[in-house]
Structures are given as C-alpha cells and as structure tokens.
Amino acid sequence: MAKAPLRVAVTGAAGQIGYSLLFRIANGDMLGKDQPVILQLLEIPDEKAQKALSGVMMEIDDCAFPLLAGMTAHSDPMTAFKDIDYAVLVGARPRGPGMERKDLLSANAQIFTAQGKALNAVAKRTVKTLVVGNPANTNAYIAMKSAPDLPAKNFTAMLRLDHNRALSQLAAKTGKAVADIEKLIVWGNHSPTMYPDYRFAMIGGQSVKQMINDEEWNKNTFLPTVGKRGAAIIDARGLSSAASAANAAIDHIHDWHCGTNGKWVTMGIPSDGSYDIPKDVMYGFPVTCENGEYKIVQGLEVDAFSRERMNFTLNELTEEQEGVKHLL
Ligand code: NAD
Ligand code: LMR
Numbered sequence: 001m002a003k004a005p006l007r008v009a010v011t012g013a014a015g016q017i018g019y020s021l022l023f024r025i026a027n028g029d030m031l032g033k034d035q036p037v038i039l040q041l042l043e044i045p046d047e048k049a050q051k052a053l054s055g056v057m058m059e060i061d062d063c064a065f066p067l068l069a070g071m072t073a074h075s076d077p078m079t080a081f082k083d084i085d086y087a088v089l090v091g092a093r094p095r096g097p098g099m100e101r102k103d104l105l106s107a108n109a110q111i112f113t114a115q116g117k118a119l120n121a122v123a124k125r126t127v128k129t130l131v132v133g134n135p136a137n138t139n140a141y142i143a144m145k146s147a148p149d150l151p152a153k154n155f156t157a158m159l160r161l162d163h164n165r166a167l168s169q170l171a172a173k174t175g176k177a178v179a180d181i182e183k184l185i186v187w188g189n190h191s192p193t194m195y196p197d198y199r200f201a202m203i204g205g206q207s208v209k210q211m212i213n214d215e216e217w218n219k220n221t222f223l224p225t226v227g228k229r230g231a232a233i234i235d236a237r238g239l240s241s242a243a244s245a246a247n248a249a250i251d252h253i254h255d256w257h258c259g260t261n262g263k264w265v266t267m268g269i270p271s272d273g274s275y276d277i278p279k280d281v282m283y284g285f286p287v288t289c290e291n292g293e294y295k296i297v298q299g300l301e302v303d304a305f306s307r308e309r310m311n312f313t314l315n316e317l318t319e320e321q322e323g324v325k326h327l328l
Helices: 016-026 047-063 101-122 136-145 160-174 208-212 215-227 229-237 243-258 304-327
Strands: 006-011 037-042 068-074 086-089 128-131 155-157 185-187 195-197 265-270 282-290 293-296
Touching (some): 037 047, 086 101, 086 243, 101 136, 160 208, 160 243, 160 265, 195 304, 243 265, 282 304
Antiparallel strands (some): 185 195, 185 282
C-alpha cells in the first residue's frame, strides 16, 4: 500500500538554496523513494519574491514528479506550517564578502522568533525542524525557545555541510574514497570556530589520524580550510554556497528520517549535557539515527587540545545566545 504523504515546509523557497533543494525533496532524495510529499512553500509577501516562487513552482510542476502529492505557496508562516511533518528553515539574509555569519544575527533573529511561534501554533506536534539560515545554530535555538509546546529535541541546526566539507578534505589528503571514511565529527558552531575532529575517523579499519600523522597539517591546513570554506566560496562565487548547502540539508533530514545504520553524522542539536556542553546549547555533536530519532555518540575521550577547541566554539555560541536573550 502506498504511504501517506508527509508535509514539508520550506522557507526562502525562491532563493538560491531553495532552487537546488525543492526538486530533490520532490524527487524523493530526502524522505525516500517510496515516500510521497506535499510541499508548503514560504516566501516573503513581497510581490517580486512571490512571483519568483510561482516560477519555481511552474518548473516543479513541469518535472511531473511521481512522489509530489501537492504543493502550495504561502506568504504567512501560520498557513505554510499548518500540519507539517518537517520544516526546512532556509529563508534568511545571506552574508556577503567581509561579513561573519553572526553579523546576520539581528537581521535574522526576528524571522526565527516569528517562525518558532508559528510552528508552535500550527505544525504537527511531532514536527522536525532543520535550520539552515545563518547563524544557523543560534537561529535554531531561537526557534526552539519560541516553540515551548514542541519537543526541544526536534529543533536542529545544519552542520552537515561542514561535515561533508571535512570528509572531502580528508579523502583528498589520504587518497581514499569519501564513502570509506567513518566516524568523523564536527563539534560546535557553524562558524570558523567549529572543530572538525578526525581523531576517531577510520578508513577500512585503519585510523585516519595515524594515516595522516601530521598535526601541523591538522592545525594549520585542515581546521582553517574547513572552518573558512563558506567564506572561500563567497569570495570565489560572489554568492554563498547553495547547491552544496541544499545537498547537506537533504543528507541531514534523510539520515534523521531513514536512519544511519550505525554510521556517525554531525547534527547541530540542543545539548543534553553530554561532553560538558551546557544543556540546550545548539551544538554540533556526533550522532547516529534510528527510527526517526538521533542519539549522541557517547564515551569519546576529550583530550586537552579538543577541550580547548570545544570550549572556544561553545563560548561563541554562548555569546550569541546571550545576545538574543531579550528577544525570547
Ligand atoms: P537567498 O537570498 O538566495 O534566498 C533567501 C530567500 O529567503 C529569499 O528568496 C528571501 O526572499 C527569503 N526570505 C527572507 N526572509 C524570509 C522569511 N522571513 N520567510 C520566508 N522567506 C524569507 O539566500 P540563500 O543563498 O538561499 O541562503 C539562505 C540562508 O542560508 C542564508 O542565511 C545563508 O547564509 C544560509 N546558509 C546556511 C548554510 C549552512 O551550512 N547552515 C549554508 C549556506 C547558506
Ligand atoms: C556556508 O558555510 O557556506 C554558509 O554558511 C554560507 C556562509 O555565509 O558561509
């Protein structure tokens, strides 16, 4: 028997990430090739944005996706989020050259307060939310705090792009395939303070740390390359990453929904206190997923260098959260 459709809201649907994301959701890449979906697309009320959205929807129609069971356009989150199973919150102002993601905090904080409240009011009680709009961790924190009637654990922030970036850098360094790398982590904030950590990573039963055996490369090349990749893309493209960001959003929700078969992935999630990260801080952790739930990988050793890096990115998140307290 065919599965009942799941309702997916996407905000910023006429933006650059939206243009790479919507087609893949409708194609079954996110929730499975046997899972019908209904798209509920939100854009700002501005006439130009709504017109652009109608054009994107014409193109989606023209793909005749067999799994697409419905699609609606919205300018109000209270209708866009009605009865949804998943929310992918992309819509926000992106940064330009010379800006840090946290410079977007005040511009984007209002959006996530309003959207958190709308989710609280009208979404399914089990709705799962991924925040992509920057600064992603703190926006996810704001949305979570604005939705007190929904389970806090269902609010997440996207660190999967950082995880995928780190995988590619390690594959290039070791000359091995991306698909063979296991047990990578990106701790903390989606910002240059993040800590991509390959101390536990393995390829075909061999330790990646031992294969690379070069702490200078780790500190002076790997960490800054992954941490500043977003800025490198803005510098090269004149626009922030879009297709790779959409791909990471698909990976994040796909794995949350379909499970990881024991594989570790990185998700920005509200801390439960694990690894001495204070409760509720929206922090990148290693997780495995099963039956629609994520679980933090426990029991990993935290050495002095790692603790220093984990605290550095934690301090930035704590400061960001302090900075938005007055809005909550
Ligand atoms: P974009 O400017 O091309 O598109 C954003 C869209 O959002 C626009 O169409 C705009 O009209 C819409 N929008 C703005 N406010 C909205 C609101 N309140 N409700 C609904 N829609 C709204 O930007 P983009 O390149 O698609 O990037 C979107 C966001 O994603 C930015 O904040 C960017 O920094 C972030 N981003 C995050 C990651 C990550 O890894 N977490 C990666 C890439 C980009
Ligand atoms: C990225 O990492 O590519 C995005 O967060 C966009 C940005 O501002 O860097």
